[in-house]
Amino acid sequence: MVHSWRAILGQFWRALKLRPPAPFSCHVKITFAYNAPVQFRLLLEGHVSSRQRGSSTERHKLRQFLHPQLKKLCHEHPSLKSWSVVPPGGVGSKIERIANEHKFGAYRFVPVIRKKAAENIVSLDFLILRPTAGRGVFDGRGDLDGRIKSIIDVLRKPSQPDEVKSSPAEGEDPFFVVLEDDSQIYEFSVSTDTLWRRDPDVANANGINELFAVINVKAKSVDSD
Numbered sequence: 666m667v668h669s670w671r672a673i674l675g676q677f678w679r680a681l682k683l684r685p686p687a688p689f690s691c692h693v694k695i696t697f698a699y700n701a702p703v704q705f706r707l708l709l710e711g712h713v714s715s716r717q718r719g720s721s722t723e724r725h726k727l728r729q730f731l732h733p734q735l736k737k738l739c740h741e742h743p744s745l746k747s748w749s750v751v752p753p754g755g756v757g758s759k760i761e762r763i764a765n766e767h768k769f770g771a772y773r774f775v776p777v778i779r780k781k782a783a784e785n786i787v788s789l790d791f792l793i794l795r796p797t798a799g800r801g802v803f804d805g806r807g808d809l810d811g812r813i814k815s816i817i818d819v820l821r822k823p824s825q826p827d828e829v830k831s832s833p834a835e836g837e838d839p840f841f842v843v844l845e846d847d848s849q850i851y852e853f854s855v856s857t858d859t860l861w862r863r864d865p866d867v868a869n870a871n872g873i874n875e876l877f878a879v880i881n882v883k884a885k886s887v888d889s890d
Contacts, residue, residue, distance in 0.1 A: 702883065702884060702885055702886065703742065703744050703745070703778075703882075703883075703884045703886070703887050704881070704882065704883045704884070705738055705742065705881075705882050706879060706880065706881050706882070707731055707734050707735070707843075707879075707880045707882065708734065708877075708878070708879060708880075709727060709730055709731060709816065709819075709876070709877070709878040709879075709880060710730060710875075710876065710877050710878075711723070711726055711727045711730055711875075711876060712726075712875055712876065713727065713811070713812050713815045713816075713876050721827055721828050721829070721830060722830075723815070724815055724818050724819050724828070725819075725828070725829055725831065727815065727816070727819040728819045728840075728842065729834075729837070731819065731820075731841075731842070731843070732837060732840055732841050732842075733836070735775075735777055735841035735842065735843065736841045738777065738841075739760060739775070739777060739841060744887055745777070745887065747759070748760045748763075760775055760839060761839070763775045763776070763779070763839075764838075764839035767822060767845070769822065769823055769824075769829065770823075770826065770829050771829075771831075771832040771833060772823075772829060772832075772833055772837075772838070772839075772840050773833075773838055773839040773840065774822045774823075774839065774840050774841075774842055775839045775840065775841045775842070776821075776822050776842050776843065776844055776845040777841065777842070777843055777844075777884075777887065778843060778844055778845070778849060778884050778887060779845045780845045780846055780848075780849060785849060785884070785885065785886055785887070786849045786850070786851045786884070786885055787843070787844065787849055787850055787851070787882055787883060787884045787885070788850075788851060788852045788853065788882075788883040789817075789820075789850060789852075789853040789854075789880060789881070789882060789883075790853070790854050790856075790880070790881040790883075791813065791816065791853065791854070791855045791856065791878055791879070791880055791881075792856050792857075792858070792878065792879040792881075793812065793813070793816075793855060793856070793857045793858075793876065793877075793878045794857075794858050794859065794860035794876075794877040794878070795812070795857070795859070795860050795875065795876050795877070796859065796860045796861075796875055812876055813855060816878060816880070817847055817850070817853075818847070819842075820842065820843040820844050820847070820880075821842060821843070821844040821845065821846055821847045822842050822844070822845055822846070824846070843882060860875065860876075860877050
């Protein structure tokens with residue numbers, strides 16, 4: 666006699682005086698939460714003074730170096746790419762709505778991480794490479810190196826009229842920045858090393874040095890609305 670595997674299994678459970686287990690099923694629902702933590706890295710290259718924060722022109726050039734990276738990030742990152750989608754019957758994408766909320770001078774800014782919620786805060790990790798011999802994060806007076814201050818400044822949206830004196834160039838409307846305000850930074854760390862690509866003598870008498878930095882941004886969340 667040929668018994669099916671179901672009949673044999675049933676006899677096994679009856680012999681043990683056990684009730685067969687209920688049928689098992691598994692339903693997996695995968696969702697992508699826009700409020701999930703977001704992490705990304707940015708490259709920054711330019712010239713900035715080590716003695717002070719640097720001029721507004723210097724800082725804005727650094728902002729311009731970051732802008733296309735952040736623009737691409739907002740269009741391709743899984744937690745951000747919906748920002749560029751215009752909803753059916755909508756009047757514009759989320760990027761356009763944010764830009765219209767953050768007009769400053771001739772610019773419309775898009776902070777990737779806004780201050781709309783208390784949890785919209787970031788941790789920053791800097792790797793700074795420079796050609797000069799000194800690699801400390803503090804200057805001779807015990808103050809934080811002006812280049813580090815400049816990097817922190819360029820991550821945020823300008824807040825003073827003298828910070829941005831120009832008009833947007835082609836492709837800079839809207840203009841993307843990391844933060845709405847530097848008060849959103851709850852921690853940061855800095856590592857420094859030598860940039861071997863150039864001769865250290867590129868530093869001139871005014872302390873203007875080539876700077877190359879890798880910035881690791883960890884955001885606790887980004888807005889979903």
